[in-house]
Amino acid sequence: MHILLAASAFNSLTQRVHAELRDRGHSVAVELALPGVSLVEAVDRHRPDLVLAPMLKTPIPREVWSAHTCLIVHPGPVGDRGPSSLDWAIAEDTTRWGVTVLQACEEMDAGDVWATAECTLAPVGKSDAYRGEIADAALAAVLTAVDRYAGGTYVPERQGSGRARPYLRQEMRRIDWANDSTRSVVRALRAADSQPGVLDELLGGQWFLHGGHPEDRLRGRPGELLATRAGAICRATADGAVWIPELRARRLPGEPGEPAPVKLPATLALGDRLPPLPEIPAPPYAEAEADGGPRTWSDITYREQGGAGFLTFSFPGGAMSTTQCRRLLAAYREACTRPVSVLVLGGGRDFFSNGIHLGVIEAAADPAEESWANINAMDDLVEAVLTTTDRFVVAALGGNAAAGGAMLALAADEVWCRAGVVLNPHYRLMGLYGSEYWTYTLPRRTGTGVADRLTADALPVSAEAARRLGLVDRTIDCAPQEFADETSRLAVRVAGSPAVLSRIAGKKARRDADESVRPLAAYREAELARMRETFFDPRAPYHALRRAFVRKETPDRTPAHLERTVPGRRTAPLPSRRPRVTGPAVQDRAPGPAGC
Numbered sequence: 265m266h267i268l269l270a271a272s273a274f275n276s277l278t279q280r281v282h283a284e285l286r287d288r289g290h291s292v293a294v295e296l297a298l299p300g301v302s303l304v305e306a307v308d309r310h311r312p313d314l315v316l317a318p319m320l321k322t323p324i325p326r327e328v329w330s331a332h333t334c335l336i337v338h339p340g341p342v343g344d345r346g347p348s349s350l351d352w353a354i355a356e357d358t359t360r361w362g363v364t365v366l367q368a369c370e371e372m373d374a375g376d377v378w379a380t381a382e383c384t385l386a387p388v389g390k391s392d393a394y395r396g397e398i399a400d401a402a403l404a405a406v407l408t409a410v411d412r413y414a415g416g417t418y419v420p421e422r423q424g425s426g427r428a429r430p431y432l433r434q435e436m437r438r439i440d441w442a443n444d445s446t447r448s449v450v451r452a453l454r455a456a457d458s459q460p461g462v463l464d465e466l467l468g469g470q471w472f473l474h475g476g477h478p479e480d481r482l483r484g485r486p487g488e489l490l491a492t493r494a495g496a497i498c499r500a501t502a503d504g505a506v507w508i509p510e511l512r513a514r515r516l517p518g519e520p521g522e523p524a525p526v527k528l529p530a531t532l533a534l535g536d537r538l539p540p541l542p543e544i545p546a547p548p549y550a551e552a553e554a555d556g557g558p559r560t561w562s563d564i565t566y567r568e569q570g571g572a573g574f575l576t577f578s579f580p581g582g583a584m585s586t587t588q589c590r591r592l593l594a595a596y597r598e599a600c601t602r603p604v605s606v607l608v609l610g611g612g613r614d615f616f617s618n619g620i621h622l623g624v625i626e627a628a629a630d631p632a633e634e635s636w637a638n639i640n641a642m643d644d645l646v647e648a649v650l651t652t653t654d655r656f657v658v659a660a661l662g663g664n665a666a667a668g669g670a671m672l673a674l675a676a677d678e679v680w681c682r683a684g685v686v687l688n689p690h691y692r693l694m695g696l697y698g699s700e701y702w703t704y705t706l707p708r709r710t711g712t713g714v715a716d717r718l719t720a721d722a723l724p725v726s727a728e729a730a731r732r733l734g735l736v737d738r739t740i741d742c743a744p745q746e747f748a749d750e751t752s753r754l755a756v757r758v759a760g761s762p763a764v765l766s767r768i769a770g771k772k773a774r775r776d777a778d779e780s781v782r783p784l785a786a787y788r789e790a791e792l793a794r795m796r797e798t799f800f801d802p803r804a805p806y807h808a809l810r811r812a813f814v815r816k817e818t819p820d821r822t823p824a825h826l827e828r829t830v831p832g833r834r835t836a837p838l839p840s841r842r843p844r845v846t847g848p849a850v851q852d853r854a855p856g857p858a859g860c
Contacts, residue, residue: 616662668699
């Protein structure tokens with residue numbers, strides 16, 4: 265079929281649906297629901313067999329849903345209704361949830377049900393769950409619904425009465441620092457991550473708090489700032505404390521003309537407002553409570569098991585600033601001194617990496633200089649991985665990776681991906697040529713022709729498609745919460761294999777041979793020459809594209825590369841099947857993370 269995805273943004277779920285439908289032979293186009301853009305005209309132009317809305321915040325016009333079958337992905341079980349479904353589920357500490365694919369009609373979220381899928385909700389932030397368990401359930405439901413529609417005989421089931429809940433406003437999210445427990449505060453922060461954040465007052469300013477992790481050792485007067493760690497601040501609760509990694513300043517009502525504030529590491533956002541606080545580093549090795557949960561928070565941890573070392577990192581949104589790259593490089597070098605034959609880089613359940621930190625760059629006094637420092641710090645990290653010849657290195661991707669983050673993964677000897685991962689191995693949508701030694705690692709894995717196509721098309725790639733192309737060596741079909749254990753089991757098995765030493769010797773021989781043909785330094789020099797030219801040219805598109813991305817500026821049209829369809833588009837759509845109308849186009853309006 266030819267399927268049109270109508271979406272408010274090409275976010276993580278929309279990307280995954282796009283990639284997985286293409287894998288199954290459908291041609292797929294995207295139309296963003298933008299102010300002043302007619303979806304009616306877009307549908308007439310695309311002539312789709314089916315309209316599918318993975319994440320849509322605005323109503324589909326009656327003219328569209330009354331003439332075409334329009335399927336809406338709602339992040340809640342059958343009967344759940346309203347724009348803040350997942351927010352409410354996390355705020356109420358729900359452990360079982362679901363996703364429903366329903367037909368657009370007159371009443372909000374009340375259309376006929378084409379498919380539904382249940383899932384667990386792990387104790388993680390909303391955006392993490394959205395890219396993990398919710399995306400898995402959504403994809404399963406979408407594929408079922410699409411197959412049922414293509415079959416032509418399935419009759420969707422009518423919904424009974426549902427439970428409509430209101431938009432979860434800031435006054436409902438407010439934290440009472442004097443009385444709320446750590447558990448309560450963390451739950452409120454997780455329900456608002458990564459959007460809209462929890463509005464709060466801190467050090468004489470108003471801020472949206474993003475992210476929250478429990479701390480069981482530090483104590484203080486409730487509401488008091490206790491310490492910093494890796495750019496995060498620790499704030500006391502009624503019975504403990506929480507780590508808050510990021511803040512975003514509130515734009516005051518009288519400042520409509522000002523650019524939208526950027527989400528930043530908390531200490532950077534507070535700047536001179538921050539009083540002198542102790543910087544308390546995380547323990548060098550991962551520690552856990554008896555129930556397996558972390559004793560304290562850190563964005564970089566290391567542990568060992570059965571001859572394998574595991575260097576896990578998790579940076580908000582997958583962005584890696586200059587400082588974060590340097591800290592991870594130091595941790596990597598330290599891990600390389602340990603007596604292990606296999607070193608696993610990554611292994612967390614959310615983003616692996618999305619490359620340089622565009623937010624920190626945008627907020628810098630000199631964005632060009634910060635861009636240059638950041639890309640060099642990324643290159644230093646990738647070079648360290650590429651030149652590790654005394655052990656076998658695995659990049660373990662439990663979550664998505666893009667741009668320089670995808671190239672960081674390719675520097676490893678093998679890439680293992682959870683089956684639900686989406687890769688974006690390209691740079692051009694940000695107006696960049698790219699670095700991180702991609703001109704060496706990408707063609708080495710896929711061949712020059714495929715590498716050129718991937719970087720030019722700039723489309724998302726599913727984990728399975730990436731495996732077929734050579735980007736990925738192994739896909740692991742498991743739930744997000746199980747990925748770390750599955751990775752550990754596999755890594756320990758590799759470390760215990762008699763073949764591991766010969767594989768290490770083989771990689772060293774290949775690296776030496778490649779170096780004799782063209783040194784790594786030559787790849788880096790050529791890539792950085794292109795990047796420097798872009799960074800220090802104020803007229804380069806990169807600067808406007810970066811600003812639009814981090815400040816959430818709405819584009820004026822759907823990008824051309826998303827309007828195109830994959831080869832095989834038929835010249836005529838399927839025979840018209842007028843939808844059974846039960847009443848208004850409602851779609852999931854719940855804010856989801858706008859994936860990079």
